[in-house]
Amino acid sequence: MKFEKHIFICTNERDENSLRKSCGSCGGPDLRKDLVRLINDSGLKGKVRANKSGCLDVCEQGPAMVIYPSGFWYLDVNKKNIRTIFNESVLQDKPVKELIASKDQLSTK
Numbered sequence: 001m002k003f004e005k006h007i008f009i010c011t012n013e014r015d016e017n018s019l020r021k022s023c024g025s026c027g028g029p030d031l032r033k034d035l036v037r038l039i040n041d042s043g044l045k046g047k048v049r050a051n052k053s054g055c056l057d058v059c060e061q062g063p064a065m066v067i068y069p070s071g072f073w074y075l076d077v078n079k080k081n082i083r084t085i086f087n088e089s090v091l092q093d094k095p096v097k098e099l100i101a102s103k104d105q106l107s108t109k
């Protein structure tokens with residue numbers, strides 16, 4: 001296995017006239033940069049990878065991200081809570097109880 005963990009963060013952009021929200025225009029790309037910085041600062045380059053993803057189909061609740069292999073999903077990620085998510089879910093493999101997406105949230109679009 002090339003990477004121990006993969007973080008996919010939606011950076012999908014829609015046409016500016018689209019009625020649907022898109023993570024690309026509400027912080028997704030910046031959050032990916034934050035993740036890359038956190039990975040590098042933690043000495044995890046080459047072990048953990050933060051990839052841009054296309055639409056994860058939870059657009060109205062974005063920015064959205066998912067971590068594998070744990071399968072932890074987070075919605076409405078922001079510059080404040082991304083550090084907590086990284087520390088708990090990437091470094092320690094624990095869900096952040098107050099932030100992790102519920103099944104109900106993931107079944108709505």
Ligand code: FES
Binds near residue numbers: 013056062
């Ligand atoms: S645009 Fe990000 S989940 Fe759809």
